[in-house]
Amino acid sequence: MMGAENLMGLVVAALLLPGVGGAEHTLFHYAPVGDDVTLPCGDVPRRDCSSVSWSFYKGGDVRYTQEVLRGTVSEKSDKASRLSVSSNCSLRVRDLRAGDAGSYLCDQHGDGGTQINVYLSLLSISSPSRVTDLTPGGNLVLSCFLFSYYNAGMCKGYSSLGFSLSWLDEDGAALQNNSRYELIQGSSCNVTLAVRLQQEDNNRKWRCQMHSSTENHVMTLLDFRSTFVFQSPVSDPTVSPSSPEPPAAQLPISRIVLCAALPVMIVIVAVFTWRTDRKRGREFAKAIEFQEIK
Incomplete structure (x- = not known):
């Protein structure tokens, strides 16, 4: 009940x-x-x-x-x-x-x-496109809805108000169906735009406009910006294509210290070894001389 x-x-x-x-x-x-x-x-x-x-x-x-x-x-x-x-x-x-x-x-x-x-009534833009689609050659799909007293995209009871939705570029020019743009008109308060993206569409604004010819020519705008997140790095034409010369090799400080200290260490070890061998030779000679005296 x-x-x-x-x-x-x-x-x-x-x-x-x-x-x-x-x-x-x-x-x-x-x-x-x-x-x-x-x-x-x-x-x-x-x-x-x-x-x-x-x-x-x-x-x-x-x-x-x-x-x-x-x-x-x-x-x-x-x-x-x-x-x-x-x-x-x-x-x-x-x-x-x-x-x-x-x-x-x-x-x-x-x-x-x-x-x-x-x-x-509220103007809204939604898009099923993924971030990875926002790249040159990708497809951008934008749906513009007018949320009204009845529901999203429902124009029941509003037909006498003489309003419509349209898609514009960032300069305010109305977009038309062609090889790059496809407009799908669901109703006077529901229109979808499909765009085949190009490099110049990076950071471009796409504008949905609601226009009423009876309500004192009321006009409401809402923007969507297509920003390319994933792009191939663009080469700088001012850079020469030839490979640059590799930088001069630089040894770390620890290697420099080691190279300088190593010869000194070798000399010290050699002198110590020579003195040790000499001392042992003298003791050996004394031992032999003592045996002969006996």
Whole structure:
């Protein structure tokens, strides 16, 4: 049996769908993943925000959470550490993540039931390519998604907003299908780029652009940089191809000391041996002379 919270989420989500009544004012906001965003609550008569609450709704899995209650961030929110309420009661969300995409409802209690519903969509780039693929002759695959109220790459309910995703080079020129680039359009909010890499693509930026023709020509950009980690060393053309002369051999100090001391040691041993043999010869001669006297 469906729980009360899920049932409430279904009812509220149905009321919040684009084109369906419920919120007095509906806004659409776009931002890249990782950025910070401020969601407006409109004109709040009392600046202490004690009459303001913020709720979050997620389509698809129909999720509902209370983010701010009576002007204070809820400790039960999984975004609590990244949320704050500004002096004009706007909701500040830091370090945006894909799961933050959805509908944020600002409810001004006791002020005529004024509500502001902000649909937050987030732009994200992902790549299945490995680091070892980022090399001349390798293949780079980049997927650009718009995480919306419904899900990643799902444009349901957004077709009337007139927005699209496209891939640009770092100079802002739109990329087209050719022998080097392949564009795969999954939907207006899901487009994949496949690139056959060349040497000049090292440290090059690839840009995904979200453009809306109806929302005051809103445009959001997100970049990906292809950096070659594994490369063959490039030879310096200024260096002569001939082999350089080997450096002069240098003996270590210990060998120099040994070479200098060895002859001295040989002379000392020779002198000592000569003196010893001479002494023994004298003693032997005396012994023989003593025997003859006897």
